[in-house]
Amino acid sequence: MTHPDATPTTPDAAPTTPDAAPTTPAPDGTPTDGVTPAPRDPLGTGTTPAHLPPDALRTALAERLTPAARTWLDHALDEAATHPGTHGPIAVWELRLAEAGRRCGPDHADAARVLILHAARADADALTRAYQQGTADERRAVLHALPHLVPGPGALPLVEDALRTNDTRLVAAAVGPYAARHLDAHSWRHALLKCLFTGVPVDHAADLARRARADTELARMLTDYAAERTAAGRTVPEDLHRVLALTESGTAASGPAAPHAEES
Amino acid sequence: MRIFDPHIHMTSRTTDDYEALHAAGVRAVVEPSFWLGQPRTSPDSFRDYFDALLGWEPFRAAQYGIAHHCTIALNPKEANDPRCTPVLDELPRYLVKDRVVAVGEIGYDSMTPAEDTALAAQLQLAADHGLPALVHTPHRDKLAGLRRTLDVVRESALPTDRVLVDHLNETTVKEAKDSGAWLGFSVYPDTKMDEVRMVALLRAHGPERVLVNSAADWGRSDPLTPRKVGDLMLAEGFTEDDVDRVLWRNPIDFYGLSGRLTLDPAGTGEATHEGNSILRGGE
Known part of the structure; x- marks a missing residue:
């Protein structure tokens, strides 16, 4: 499993406090002069889940989850591997994708969701459905999963959708390795x-x-x-x-x- | 003073309001799904609305250090519109999402058979998804509406102590309290409670299971009324602990029943480690 595009982001994440200056852009897209948060690095690997091969991601995440969360994730990944696809109104891996935040904690939700998508072998169609039916957090995870799961440019509409938003968390995830490639x-x-x-x-x-x-x-x-x-x-x-x-x-x-x- | 507004329609407010809310001490909000003032004509409008409640609003709130959650439902008014009711079939996939902390607002508007059906179906959805329910009491014929609401709740699979009955006032507080439900009061200019009457009700009925909200929306409303109630409570001799209980701990106890309350503003990862910021009420 090689990853020629692994370009580590700055590891010195500096989380803002709840009292930090606001950074919401104005509706017309004009810039603000607020604090720009550094890339987050909850796994301590200096990268986002888009840059880390899934095996390494799973290892890094497992070390940081609580025992209960780790058990939940192991079970969720087994289910996703056993029952991939988008049959029925909602597949079991889509349910696990939805609840990953409250099971693993907000800091580790992105990584857990990328692993679930990977275990379910989600293709461009499945990723599109997960994105369109997802919360902003799920959409961010789909964007991070693209370089691991979609070899061609077929998922570019998701990147373009994210780039049209004013949600800076989505914009940041959209300019990852998949966008760089395609x-x-x-x-x-x-x-x-x-x-x-x-x-x-x-x-x-x-x-x-x-x-x-x-x-x-x-x-x-x-x-x-x-x-x-x-x-x-x-x-x-x-x-x-x-x-x-x-x-x-x-x-x-x-x-x-x-x-x-x-x-x- | 730390404040959790358990009922505010931020989608109708400007980003300036988030700044003002933070300055007033608000650190968490719940945004219930409701009517938009303009009738919807299809389930697609609901989907876009729910997506905003699960994406854009938590993001906007987080920029001001406010944790945003929502409740999802078909509202009572639009439960009467056959163009909208198909959205009931789509609610399950939203009710599994993180940050969805209740089914709501459900309840009665004009007390029609269609509203009966939607209310009963959505109380069942709450029970099926391990969620509490936020039940709106009608503006017109309120006491009769409350009684009919409580009857439907008692017949449902959802225990009454997992129900927040909202928009209460002097005429409905006693029966609501006797039912064992949580008690919501909207302090909203002209049509609902005001600060002075709210503090009098708190003196008469105590702070147990009482939640105070602004219900601020697109109408002539004020998102800072919970703060004004807190200030008046202190001026009238309530303790800081009483204020904290009503404006912070009671909302956490009720919505914590979902097991999905996260007081970390969405996606910022602030002030969290090892999941300690996650309040898993009811677990």
Whole structure:
């Protein structure tokens, strides 16, 4: 099980407190100057569940779950492996997907859900149903599961849906390895710009250096955005300068990566 | 003063209100499914609404350090519209979701046979899913509506002590209390309770099983009325413990019956470790 796209995100997660400055973007999508939360890292692995191969994810998660939660997850994964598919109004693995948060705790729900989807061998159709019928938390888990389960671009509509939302947790999950691999250049540039707009740290964007390299159109968009911020008397996000620097080196590779084999 | 508003329709409020709620001490809310002021015409509108209650609203709330939960149901008013009732068949897949802490708002609006059917069916759904129920009492013919509601509850599979009867007032509090149900009071300008009458009721009937909410929605309402009740309780000689019981611990005890209450704002992972922030009431 190889994972050529594993680009660890910053491991020093700095959770905000309940009293932290708000970061909700305005309805018109204009940026806020609030605190931008760093990528979360409840597994202590320096990655999200999208980056970690499922075997390693299961090991890391098992070490952190309570005995009751671990027993529940083991049973849920066995059920999902035995009864995959989307027969009937709701499959047993879809029920387990729904209740994973209260069984495993909010910090470990993403990882547990990715493992359940993987155990159920959910394909693009099953993942689409799980996304469309899911809560925001379930949708985030589906986005994290895409690189493990969908070899081609068939699940891109889910990424595009998430990128249309103003829920920064979904936006952050949408720019993971699956988007890095399959999103076309125009959509990827807009996704990155949306991260800057909504305060999603660009560390969430997988394969950032490769996709930004020598991308002159991205550089133009970033420069224009910086000018607009400056003209309005607003600060320019530090992340913008980081990405701009990445565009200024090497030769272009701004399109999707070459198709990868299914990884797991 | 820490406040849990057990009944507020945040989907009708602006993000400014979340900021004001946090400043007033609100750290948790429950948003019951209800009518939108404009009639829905198909189950699809319900699906979009439920998705917002399970996605966008918890996200908005979390930005202001507020834990958002919801209750899911077909409301009494639209239970009379055959274009809407098919949504009853879709409720089970929502009732298994995290952060769904009750079936509600169910109950009576005009006390029709269609409302009888929807109420009984949804009390059964609550029993089947291990959830308590939030039952709205009607605006018109309230005392008769309360009696008929309690009769249906007694005939259902759901024990009365897993039912919160809401929008109570001076004329309905005694029978509701005698039934063993939890007691909800909406402090809402003009049409429901006000702060002064609420504190008088608390003095007469005590704080046991009493929940105070704003029921703030798209109407001329005030999301900060629970705070005003707390302030008036203190001014009138109630202890801080009494206030905490009514405005914080009673809502947790009732919705904790679901086993799904998480006082960590959605998805932020804040202030949690080893699941300690998860309140598993009833387990």
